[in-house]
Amino acid sequence: MNIFASIxxxxxxxxxxxxxxxxxxxxxxxxxxxxxxxxxxxxxxxxMSISLDYSISNDIFHPDIALGGASLSGxxxxxxxxxxxxxxxxxxxxxxVVTPVGEIISLxxxxxxxxxxxxxxxxxxxxxxxxxSQPAIDVTLYKTDKGEAQRLFGTYEAVKSRLPKDANAxxxxxFINRIQTxxxxxxxxxxxxxxxxxxxxxxxGTHPNELFxxxxxxxxxxxxxxxIGDNKNSHVKITKAGTRFRNQRASxxxxxxxxxxxxxxxxxxxxxxxxxxxxxESESGKVVYALFLTLEVHPE
Amino acid sequence: xxxxxxxxxxxxxxxxxxKALAQKTDGGQTKIDIKLNLPKLxxxxxxxxxxxxxxxxxxxxxxxxxxxxxxxAEWLKDLRQWWRKLGRKQHASSxxxxxxxxxxxxxxxxxxxxxxxxxxxxYLNFEVVREEGGRSYHRExxxxxxxxxxxxxxxxxxxxxxxxxxxxxxx
Numbered sequence: 001m002n003i004f005a006s007i008x009x010x011x012x013x014x015x016x017x018x019x020x021x022x023x024x025x026x027x028x029x030x031x032x033x034x035x036x037x038x039x040x041x042x043x044x045x046x047x048m049s050i051s052l053d054y055s056i057s058n059d060i061f062h063p064d065i066a067l068g069g070a071s072l073s074g075x076x077x078x079x080x081x082x083x084x085x086x087x088x089x090x091x092x093x094x095x096x097v098v099t100p101v102g103e104i105i106s107l108x109x110x111x112x113x114x115x116x117x118x119x120x121x122x123x124x125x126x127x128x129x130x131x132x133s134q135p136a137i138d139v140t141l142y143k144t145d146k147g148e149a150q151r152l153f154g155t156y157e158a159v160k161s162r163l164p165k166d167a168n169a170x171x172x173x174x175f176i177n178r179i180q181t182x183x184x185x186x187x188x189x190x191x192x193x194x195x196x197x198x199x200x201x202x203x204x205g206t207h208p209n210e211l212f213x214x215x216x217x218x219x220x221x222x223x224x225x226x227x228i229g230d231n232k233n234s235h236v237k238i239t240k241a242g243t244r245f246r247n248q249r250a251s252x253x254x255x256x257x258x259x260x261x262x263x264x265x266x267x268x269x270x271x272x273x274x275x276x277x278x279x280x281e282s283e284s285g286k287v288v289y290a291l292f293l294t295l296e297v298h299p300e
Numbered sequence: 301x302x303x304x305x306x307x308x309x310x311x312x313x314x315x316x317x318x319k320a321l322a323q324k325t326d327g328g329q330t331k332i333d334i335k336l337n338l339p340k341l342x343x344x345x346x347x348x349x350x351x352x353x354x355x356x357x358x359x360x361x362x363x364x365x366x367x368x369x370x371x372x373a374e375w376l377k378d379l380r381q382w383w384r385k386l387g388r389k390q391h392a393s394s395x396x397x398x399x400x401x402x403x404x405x406x407x408x409x410x411x412x413x414x415x416x417x418x419x420x421x422x423y424l425n426f427e428v429v430r431e432e433g434g435r436s437y438h439r440e441x442x443x444x445x446x447x448x449x450x451x452x453x454x455x456x457x458x459x460x461x462x463x464x465x466x467x468x469x470x471x
Contacts, residue, residue, distance in 0.1 A: 043383065043391065044374035125392060187392040210384045298380045300437065 031056050032239075033067065033292050034273050035095075035132050035181050038119075040296040041209050042185050047123035050183050052095060052107070054132050055115040059244040060273050061294075063115035067132060068093035070110055085153035093134050100126025100189045126189035127209065132179035139175070142167040155284060172285025176200070181294040184209040197225030200278050200289035205263075211297045213269045221260030223278055223289060228260035233279040236262055241271040269299035327416055329468040330444045332366070332424065334411040337459030338404060347431035348403035349457055350375065352382035353411055356423040358441070362386045363422060366413045368400045378429045381437055385425075408459075420445050428457040 038051035057064035068090040070076050076091075095107040097120045109118035122128055138155045145166035152159040156172040163170070178199045182192065188207050195201040205218030221228045221236070228234055238252040254262040266272075277290040338349060350370045355363035362385040370376055376391060377383045390396050424442050429435040436457035440450055445467050452461035 041377045041380075041383070042374075043377035043388070044372065046374065048374075184388075187388045212381070212384075299435075300381075 031058060032060060032273060032275060033057075033132075033177065033179055034061060034294055035130055035179050035292075036061050036271065036294055037130060037181050037183050040181070040183050042122060042183070044186075047121045048185055049119050049121050050128075051117065051119045052130060053115045053117050054095065054179065060239050061241045061271060062244050066090070066111045066113060066116045067134075068109065068111065069116035069118070070108065072110060072112075089134060089137060093132060096131050096133065098129040098131070098192050100124050100128060100191060102191060122183060122185040125186040127182055127184045127192050127207070129192035130181045130183065134177050134179075137175040137177075139173045141169075141171040141173065143169040157284075174282075174285065174287045175290065176287065177290045177292065179292045182208040195222045195225050199224065200276060200291040201225075202274075202276070202291065202293065208293075208295055211266060211295060213266050213297055213300045216263055216265045218261065218263045221256065221262075221276055221278060223280075228278055231256040231258050231260065234260065235275075235277050237275045238264060239273050239275070240268070241273075266297045269297050271296050327470045328445065329414055329416050331466040331468060332413045332442070333464040333466075334366075334413075334424075335462040336409045336411060336426070337454070337461065338406045338409065338428070339454070339457075339459045340406040341430075341433070343430075343433055345432065347433065348405060349428045349430040349433070350379055350403060352379045352387070352425070352427045354382055354386055354425050355413075355417075356385060356425060356439070357419055358421045358423065360385075360423065363417065364415075365390060365396070365399055366424075367411050368396055369403050370400065371403055375429075375431070378435070379427045380435075381425065382427050417444050424450075424463060426452065426458060426461060430457055433457065 033054070033056045035052055035054040039048070042048040042050070053063065054067050055063035055065060056067060093116075095109050095116070095118050097105050097107060099105065101124065105120060107118040107120055109116045120128070138153065138158070140152045140154060140156050140159045140163070142150055142163060144150060144164065145168070152162060155174075156170065176199050178201065184207075188209060190207070193204050193207070195203065201222045203220045203222060206215070211217060221234060234256050236254055236256060238254070239249055243249050252264060252267075254264050256262045272295045274293040274295055275290070276293075277288055279286055279288045334353065336351070336353070338351075351367060352365065353367040354365045357363060365382070365386050368382070368387070373391060376387055379387060420443065421441055422444055423439040425437070425439045427435070427437045434456045436455035438452050438455065438461075440452055440463060442448070442450060442463065442465050444465065447466050449465070450463040452463070454460045
């Protein structure tokens with residue numbers, strides 16, 4: 001499947017088809033989505049601005065498809081654009097930051113074509129958690145009698161009247177994504193590292209703003225605030241920035257214990273995207289929880 | 301008979317370990333003299349570097365800052381190792397006020413420290429970072445209870461560093 005060649009010429013909804021098609025076989029291979037902060041560690045007595053860029057792309061931290069945001073002139077997307085399920089999803093994407101004292105600040109953002117951008121001001125000491133949140137995405141997959149894979153946005157209940165008569169291998173999937181990073185002004189704090197209890201998250205053995213090359217960090221995957229129950233349906237993939245400047249992605253795939261624990265020794269300094277997912281069966285179909293966490297590793 | 305034997309051995313072992321512990325805490329002083337060379341660099345513009353010198357245990361837990369030379373706290377975080385180990389805490393609680401100094405010109409600078417530590421060994425850390433320049437970091441494992449000298453090879457941002465450790469046993 002030539003994803004790379006196709007993406008340049010097709011619309012966002014078509015991109016989603018490709019994304020879903022690849023998800024259909026291996027959930028861990030969804031298109032990466034990420035937020036990259038201008039700084040993860042700031043110091044001094046002045047408030048510090050932190051710029052945030054976020055996007056969906058295959059090349060880690062090289063933007064491809066913006067994730068919502070107002071136009072440069074400040075206009076929000078129209079309802080007509082919102083009729084497209086993908087555009088509707090983009091319209092509902094929201095950047096926010098949780099301050100060290102637990103205050104949640106919603107951020108207005110601007111769509112710059114390939115990426116969405118915003119910023120916040122770190123004026124308190126401690127660790128901020130940045131979140132790009134999207135509503136859950138329901139997709140119904142099926143095959144035609146010719147064996148062609150197709151998809152419709154919506155739960156099975158919502159789309160069943162629109163399914164062709166010959167539809168078979170029907171699979172209902174719901175995607176629940178978390179896109180996160182952490183930023184610390186002066187002293188670190190741990191309040192924002194504790195799992196919020198919603199979706200797929202991590203506990204951090206080392207503070208995410210104190211990672212150094214050649215040092216080891218332990219993590220545990222948490223689903224809705226509790227350690228995941230098994231490691232059969234979970235994947236973790238850690239990829240360093242700059243995939244477009246090398247021929248191999250060289251992702252690290254640590255083994256995950258039955259309690260969702262894993263560890264990593266950072267091979268070198270850089271910005272990494274930690275992608276984790278966990279799939280469960282629910283009454284209405286499969287639910288795929290995913291986490292996209294941006295981490296900065298300092299040189300020794 | 302055998303039990304008595306064992307008990308006797310156990311007592312001996314305990315005495316030995318108690319003695320070892322006592323040696324560690326005998327209150328002797330360690331004096332560290334450092335000659336830190338900041339090289340003249342052909343850089344335009346040249347900014348005097350930020351410098352941090354500090355002690356960590358062998359397990360890399362922070363002990364204390366020996367020297368911190370800087371001007372604007374906004375860039376303290378660029379002393380990355382020191383910032384995570386000691387800087388961010390000490391800055392927050394204004395503990396740097398007594399020990400910090402201004403940035404220094406190229407040349408050999410003398411830094412002295414004297415104190416009493418429980419450990420036999422410690423890491424002496426050096427971190428130097430320059431605006432529009434590079435960063436050099438080194439940690440040297442030193443013996444605290446034995447007199448000795450150490451030499452750190454020059455790196456980009458620092459020249460050769462000479463370390464003289466003197467242990468002054470409790471009289």
